Amino acid sequence: MTSTETLRLELHSAVLSDLDGSKPKNLARALAYQAEDMVPEAAAHADESDFQAALKVARSTHQLVELWRKQLTRWDYADQPTWTDTLPRTDERRAAVHGLLKLEDATRVLLDGLIPVSKAAVSVVISPEHKPWYTPQSQLSRPHYWPAYRNLLSAKGWPAEAVAALDVATDQVVERLADPTDTEMYQSKGLVVGYVQSGKTANFTGVMAKAVDAGYRLVIVLGGTLNMLRAQTQRRLDMELVGRENILRGADELESDYADDPAWADGKFVSFGSLPSALGAFDIVRMTTRDDDYKSLLQGITALEFEKREPALPLYDRENLHRSSARLMVVKKNKTVLAKLVKDLGKIKTPLAEIPVLIIDDESDEASVNTSKPDVQRSAINEQISKLLNMLPRAQYVGYTATPFANVFVDPSDTEDIFPKDFLISLPRPQGYMGARDFHDLDIDVEEEERTVANSNEKAHVRDIVDDAEDDTCLQQAMDMFVLTAAMKLYREDVGGLGDGYFAHHTMLIHESVRTGVHRELHDRVLSLWHNAGYTGPRGHERLRTLFETDVAPVSEVRADGQAVPASYDELMRYVGPASVRIGGDGQPIIVVNGDKDLETGEADFDKRPIWKILIGGQKLARGFTVEGLTVSFFRRRAGNASTLMQMGRWFGFRKGYRDLVRLYLGRRETMGRTEVDLYDAFQAICLDEEAFRSELERYSVMVDGRPQVTPAQIPPLVSQHLPWLKPTSPNKMYNARLELVRSAGRWEEPTAYPQKGEDLRHNTELWLPYLEALGARPRTYGYHFPDKGVVHRFGALSAVFPAATVLDTFRKLRWEIPEQFPPHLRYISEITEAGKVDDWVVLAPQHASTSAAKTVVLGSADRPYSWFSRDRRADRGPLFGAISDKKHRGVAHRIAGALGVSGDPATEGLVADRRGAIVLYPIVETAHQGSIGTDGRIDSDKLVMAFTFVAPASAHSANGQVVQFTTISSKPNAIIDIAEIDRS
Incomplete structure (x- = not known):
């Protein structure tokens, strides 16, 4: 980059930094103002004609364009700003921005060509009217944790549109919580619905960042029911939100619980330069660590005490919240652990009614929902969550899940339960995400006999498991595909210029049962197949060559999306040996993840090391936990309801650089009880259920006469069911309302x-x-x-x-x-x-x-x-x-x-x-x-x-655009489809 380009970049960076968080202002005037404090040569770039000249020769990836992309996108996405009444992400909004910047027509055309207005989908919100409080003016001080998190995401390579979309989506949650400084207590409860493996953690991390900036001082994250999921969530929050200084708190680097984590040594944990409290902000004190769940504090109970700058004022007063540290705990959904937390909170001197609390419930449809009969004793974990909500009157509850049916079936009349009475938000499908739709041919207009790997998702990615217990042909082929795709990744790193280590993880998942006995037998079978596969000998190469020529090559030819594809197997062959060595060179190509210490052959800790392995597991790998680098799945596990089955779809997620290599080996005909079921049809059915639910939410989110058409209490009847044997969720979670009218x-x-x-x-x-x-x-x-x-x-x-x-x-x-x-x-x-x-x-x-x-x-x-x-x-x-x-x-x-x-x-x-x-x-x-x-x-x-x-x-x-009418029936069995009645018929 020339000195001229560097100077221009510094000037525009200063201008846009000044405009960040502000409305667009006269660009020429802003450029001249900033140039006054720079070297004299900066004046040559302090006018619009210089900006025009730079844009005429710039590519869309130029640093100057990237600077403007970030700021224009923020203005494009801004929700109900004070400076315009135009709708976000429209040409009208962009025109309003250009007008406030006082840009010439030529500059507008150049900017719009390089940075088009994003028309991507946004969140769908179902919510009653709420009291507006979350505005820039409402912040206690200059926000600290949200800007740091936003900058971290940009540094990780998130597109400006994705960061701006997250900004809007998190605002939609935070503004529906209660004002933490309000003298009146209110407990808001909501639900955020994402997709399986789609980045929900990023959303609730952003919500937490904004919430603590706004004044919430105790954040409790219910991080799943398993230690490995809780630890994964803790690490993610520590790395991207809490930061190095809050983790160390003056201790030596080697004393950190992340001293053995490569990301810690590589400087990937967010850093503020000093403790936030020394920078005029506030600290986050961790009450849990990566390895330790919440433990009874005993004499250390003072760790939960909240300091007050003005003792005579309540904690929620602005004078106190501004300097009080926030407490963060990531807690496993376990009765004993939650009971310890409830007991300790009851001991602290700070009045609980003064503490603004945010409870984030990850995988909120698992364990959190009451599964006992109405008007009978609550189920164990639901009871502890209810106690938390009762003893913390300023607590806000936000559940996150990809399978919301159990949550929306909660009895709306139960005030002590977690029904999302205040909001239900459906997040959009993120760009680059590979979900259920990408493995099925929904709405395809091509006849069955005319479908190819180019026009059919099923033919491209799904392979039938047709062998029986005595024949491992399909399992061997799936393992061959795992090795072959590993070689493809090494090839792409080398030939494609992606760099060594671009694909940090490469995994295969075998999921047939939750029973450890089955896992033991599977481990022995797979290990035997591996040792007899001959991947570096002529027999192995013959199988891989055939698989490459009949499967990998035809699919990648039309679906590689610019990634490197070898012209023949001969060109790929030299990467097969290194691939097989990376997977099984240590004699252990398999990691069993099931809690059986005698059987587990390693740890699926993707944070500590690159993992190129075959994973065998059940429940531990069936919900929430992210299997990094998953490329080949071998799946035969049955489930009795859509929520459970969908959560087992670990093959959903982001597959950057290897989307064309993803394969799902699926048991088409599996026996469940006395019924033979087609698992592929089952996943298609729940995909349709999910899309129907989201589509209905979108329809009903449109305001009528300035008021919401529906409230979250009226959502249950929108849940559909495409297969009779595959109910939306387990029967003991299905409470309902009655749908009266569908226009x-x-x-x-x-x-x-x-x-x-x-x-x-x-x-x-x-x-x-x-x-x-x-x-x-x-x-x-x-x-x-x-x-x-x-x-x-x-x-x-x-x-x-x-x-x-x-x-x-x-x-x-x-x-x-x-x-x-x-x-x-x-x-x-x-x-x-x-x-x-x-x-x-x-x-x-x-x-x-x-x-x-x-x-x-x-x-x-x-x-x-x-x-x-x-x-x-x-x-x-x-x-x-x-x-x-x-x-x-x-x-x-x-x-x-x-x-x-x-x-x-x-x-x-x-x-x-x-x-x-x-x-x-x-x-x-x-x-x-x-x-x-x-x-x-x-x-x-x-x-x-x-x-x-x-x-x-x-x-x-209807004249007013209303499309539904409901009669809510609380504490009654499901009124849409009574599964028990069906089974009796």
Whole structure:
């Protein structure tokens, strides 16, 4: 960099540093002002023309551009700033910033080209109105810990957009806590929902930094139920928030509990230069360490005492909080440990009602939720958390989880419990994250036979486990893939210029059971396979060559995203030996993580050393704990509910530089009880459950008349369940409210709870027969052209139009296996019919292109054949179907209802009318009954399921935009899907 560039950079750095935390101001004036205190040559750069000239030749990675990227992004993301009423992350906001900077048009164009406005998703917030208090003016002093944490993230390589997004997301949490200096006590409770392995810790670290800056003086982090997870959380907070000076407190470097941690020696722990209290801020005193959970203080109870600068004033007074140290403890969710903390807090002299407390509950759906029956003694850990909340009236509770269902099912009327009454925040999917969606083909328009590793996530990343207990072919192949991808990482470090050690960790996870006996047997099997694999001999190379040519090379060719890919196995071969040595050169290629001291072969401590190993484990690796460098997963573990299964997805996370190498070996058919389940379908189902939940939250987060549509107490009915055997969470956590009404204007709705009893099936069939008999005699072809996808969906169907009142009468008479499922939709259809928002409905009965009699049934007195569809309920004893509809029918139905633009098909356009809905009929014959179809095509109506989907008119929305109405039922069993009742049926 030239001296001219260096001087310009120093000048702009000074200007932007002065504007940090402030509104945009006249740039030319700011440049001139800063140049006065610099060398005379700085004046040549103190005008906008010099800035323009520099931008014209700069690349997006230039240091000057990076400086401006950080500040522009902060202004872009600022939530409700005082200096503009524009919405964040919009072109209007950027224009407002440019206007306040007084920039010329040419400069604006250059900046916007190099630094486009980020349009990434932001958090979704469900919250009642709250008292605003968290503003820059409310800070006790200049913030200390948050700016340090923000700078640390930038130094670690976080993009400016990610740091700005975290700034906004953490503000959304902190501003919903109570003002720590308020004389009135209030206990706020909330829940933050992230994705599995998606960086939730970064969010609550930022919340903690801002909270202590604002005045919270006791922070309790409930760090999971296992020592290894608690220790991992403690280290992360010590390294990124607490800092070297607070850890040492004057002691020698070698006396630190991190003296053996490479990151400590490498200077990766945040440092303030001196104790924060010596810098005009305040210290953080650790009450727990990396190796030690909370212990009874006995005579050292004074360590919990809070010093007061003004003894006559309460601790929460600004005069005292400003100089009082904060206390931090990371505590395992264990009854004995929490009881010690509760006992010690009861002994301190500082009045507990004066202490502003923040409780962060990591993995809040595990152990924290009361699993005892309502009105009976609480479960052990829930009872201790309840005691903490009762004895600390200024405590704020914030739960963090990726599987929120247990938390939102908590009884809202239980004031001593952890129900998130004040806010529920859904974090956006972070950039670069690899989650459940990345292993499934959701909403893909490519037919099964046309899917490739380029257009199918499943074909790229998922491999079936098809061997039995006597055959380890798939396990051997997974281990081969582990070695092969290790060689690929070494190759990329070398050839790709990433540098030695870029991939610090490389791991494979084998997860089949929680039983230590199974782990012992697995360890012996895997060790035997490893020793007989011959990775450096001709037999091993032959297997690896085949795997490279048939799997790794085809996937990486289209999904490497710029990472280096060898042209042949011969080019990769020389890295295989070093890879196998790095994994098993010490004779121990396996680490067993299960608490069995006789079996554990090492420690999965990713903080102390690089780990290139195969991990075998169960519960310890099933929740919260981050398995670094995870590339190959071999998974056969069953679970009875979605929350538990989703948390086992350790293969979710950030895979920078090796996303194309990730492989999931999954047991497609596993036995659970008396039911054979497909684990791949199970993960797809919970992915759909999760996305439906987040989508609903987003819809209901929109304000109506300046007020929230829903409160967190009204969230439980939004939880969906796609597989009958895979309930959202364990039954003893499922308390509920009743969903009264769902307004679904222009949305595809697909009921699935059709009856099983013959008399109910016959009843429903008789209701629909008049519709079938009134349809046209010959099918007509309908279609919809999706220009953005370049796809045309066409199908043949019989059709007719029916008055809205007739359809409503039919809907009211239908019978259901689960009576609660359809009434919320029925109330909406009744509402729009009575209000004149729907005149009629088009009923479509799709017909197969083939005229084969095997695909038709004869129904009614007219002896007319109709196409039938083969669908099955998703479990042997469950009443619910999975997906019923065919995607190619949806575009036409949406167009008829006015939810899509012109179809490009005259036949479809002929059915379009104002205030018209669409119904698609699917006569279903389940597999078990398909043999009942007679040679004449007839079938008893008690063996036919008359399924349907519907799209209400897109114009049939409420006047104020409200989409839901609820009746809350507290302390009652789940009203949506009673699993116990299903199991008894």
